[in-house]
Each structure stands twice: as C-alpha cells, then as structure tokens.
C-alpha cells in the first residue's frame with residue numbers, strides 16, 4: 001500500500017498532513033510513504049527528516065502521487081492536482097464542502113474516494129481523529145496571544161512602585177473547543193474573563209475555568225443544543241435579546257474574542273458596528289469566525305480593520321500560525337483514521353463501508369457524490 005503526502009497548493013496554508021513521526025508509524029504498518037519535496041517547509045520539517053523517517057521524496061505532485069492508494073492533505077486538492085491518480089484513491093483532508101459542490105463533483109468524476117475529516121463524529125472512539133478539536137484548541141490559544149500582542153496594555157494586574165496597572169477585561173463569545181481554550185489562556189495571562197454561549201452546557205464549563213458566564217437563559221436557550229452537541233441557529237427574538245444583554249457588557253471590555261459557529265451556516269453576527277464603536281480606543285476584537293463571514297459586522301476576513309481606534313483582527317487560519325504544533329496534532333488525527341482503513345492481515349486499504357466513521361466522512365465514491373447534502377441538482 002502506498003500513502004502520498006502532497007504539499008499544500010494554497011500559499012496561505014503552512015501546515016502539513018504528515019510528520020516524520022506519523023511517517024514512521026505508517027512505514028511500521030507496512031506502507032510505503034511518498035512525501036512531496038518541500039511539503040513540510042511551512043511547518044519546519046525538512047525533506048531530509050521525512051527521508052530519515054522512511055519516506056521517499058517526490059519531486060512534484062505527479063511523481064509523489066504515482067501508484068498511491070491514500071493521499072493525505074490539509075486542504076482539498078483540485079481535480080487537476082490529482083491528474084494521473086489511481087482510481088479509488090482515498091483522499092483524506094479537510095474538504096470544506098459547503099458551497100463547493102462543483103469541486104466535489106470533479107473529485108467524484110476523477111474516481112476519488114473523498115473523506116472529510118471535519119465530519120468525523122464526535123464519539124469517544126473517534127476523539128483521536130477529531131481535527132476540528134485539535135485545530136480549534138490551538139486557534140483559541142493563539143487568538144488570545146494575538147489579542148495580547150495587539151492590545152497596548154497588560155493582561156494581568158500589576159502593582160508596581162510606579163503605580164497599579166489594572167487587569168484587562170476579556171469577553172469570549174462562543175464556548176466550544178476554541179472558546180474554552182481562549183478562556184483558559186486569558187485566565188493564565190491574568191485577565192478578568194467573562195464568556196457567553198447559547199448552549200446551557202457551557203455555563204458550568206465556563207465557571208469551572210474561573211470565568212463568569214453571561215447569557216440570555218430563557219426557554220430557547222434551554223433547547224439550543226442539538227443531539228450532536230452543536231448550537232442551533234437562534235430565533236430573531238433571541239438574537240435581539242442576546243444583543244441587548246451583550247451590548248452594555250462589550251462597551252466595558254478591553255478584548256473580545258469571538259468563536260461562535262453553527263455547522264453549515266454562516267457565522268452568527270454577534271458584534272454590531274455600534275457595539276464596536278462603544279468600546280474604548282485601543283481595545284481589540286479577534287474574530288475566529290472570520291473564515292465563515294465573521295461574528296463581528298466590521299470584520300475583514302484576512303485583515304485587521306480599525307474602527308474608532310478599536311482593532312478588529314480577522315486573521316484566517318490561526319492554527320496555521322502554529323504550524324509545527326498544528327501539523328503534529330493534525331497528522332496524528334489522520335494516522336488514527338487511516339489505521340481504521342487498513343486491514344491488519346493484508347496491510348492493504350480495506351474500507352469498511354458500514355463503519356460509522358466512514359459513513360459520516362465519505363463524500364464521494366464510485367464516481368458519485370454520496371453525501372446527500374452535496375448532491376448537485
């Protein structure tokens with residue numbers, strides 16, 4: 001069995017889908033591994049390190065892919081990048097399929113079996129394969145580090161001979177994996193932290209991290225969590241009540257980190273332009289939802305906007321700013337999934353189509369899109 005690791009074609013993506021550690025493991029499982037030259041450059045891994053771990057280095061995508069049964073990537077490659085790939089190549093990456101149905105159709109037509117790692121069910125067995133969690137955790141940490149760097153004042157209270165510096169007030173909106181790590185990081189830096197979410201289960205989590213919880217806790221809030229653990233899109237009335245509650249709070253904050261997402265939907269708008277203008281000059285908003293349109297009305301995805309002296313950081317791919325760590329965890333997530341796809345006896349690819357992990361993540365198979373959400377009309 002051959003496993004290929006292609007370099008990312010998106011220049012803004014420094015992460016890589018395999019590390020020398022996971023290459024070694026694949027080799028010990030009986031696989032031949034080919035890594036495209038330069039694939040690890042953004043994550044601080046040289047070709048020599050991959051070679052030392054047992055990989056062959058491919059000069060270009062075509063030679064790296066030749067004969068491969070499995071292709072590992074961070075982001076979805078185009079059908080053109082897969083020219084010459086074997087029929088039934090198993091592509092494992094973050095597929096980003098919503099709104100990209102045509103690209104999926106292209107992969108199906110190319111005979112690729114595409115697995116979307118972001119659809120891995122959040123069940124105990126698949127925890128080690130959960131790329132959303134491994135990357136969101138780092139993004140939440142990094143969002144606070146970015147905020148601290150942009151904020152011209154200190155996070156902790158400092159009592160010095162020259163006077164006392166007050167602690168920064170930090171408000172985290174959205175308490176999923178990223179938000180929880182953002183709370184923990186801001187607390188470690190000494191800030192006074194508050195947080196909000198629409199899922200009732202988050203209240204206890206926020207409080208257990210030493211932060212204060214703030215939310216409209218009405219009947220809709222009690223029902224806001226889906227069976228899968230995600231947030232529902234809230235009604236207009238709820239959103240209005242939430243905005244009223246948070247508006248006066250945001251006006252008193254030094255730093256706001258927003259992380260609110262609803263699967264398959266644009267990010268909910270939680271911070272209006274008016275709320276931004278109510279903040280003190282020098283305050284900072286880091287919008288982790290920038291990639292999905294942003295939680296703040298003034299967010300410019302990929303840029304830092306300034307309004308009334310308030311910086312709104314719309315950085316994309318914050319996990320990518322920690323590429324070595326992010327790659328190491330992502331690569332291990334992929335390894336754990338690949339292990340479930342390989343037969344222990346034959347050491348060949350043996351996909352169990354009845355496995356719930358496969359059912360949840362497979363988007364294309366036998367020339368067609370198999371996930372009903374992405375079938376084109």
Ligand code: NAD
Nearest residue numbers: 122133174175176177178197198199229231259260261268
């Ligand atoms: P996410 O990235 O989808 O969303 C981030 C947060 O935004 C969520 O907490 C969500 O409730 C919140 N949000 C959505 N709309 C909002 C609004 N209008 N106002 C305020 N907040 C809003 O979330 P996630 O980090 O992927 O976590 C989703 C769920 O999955 C959580 O219950 C988490 O605990 C669970 N989870 C389970 C496992 C596991 O069991 N293996 C692993 C990771 C996460």
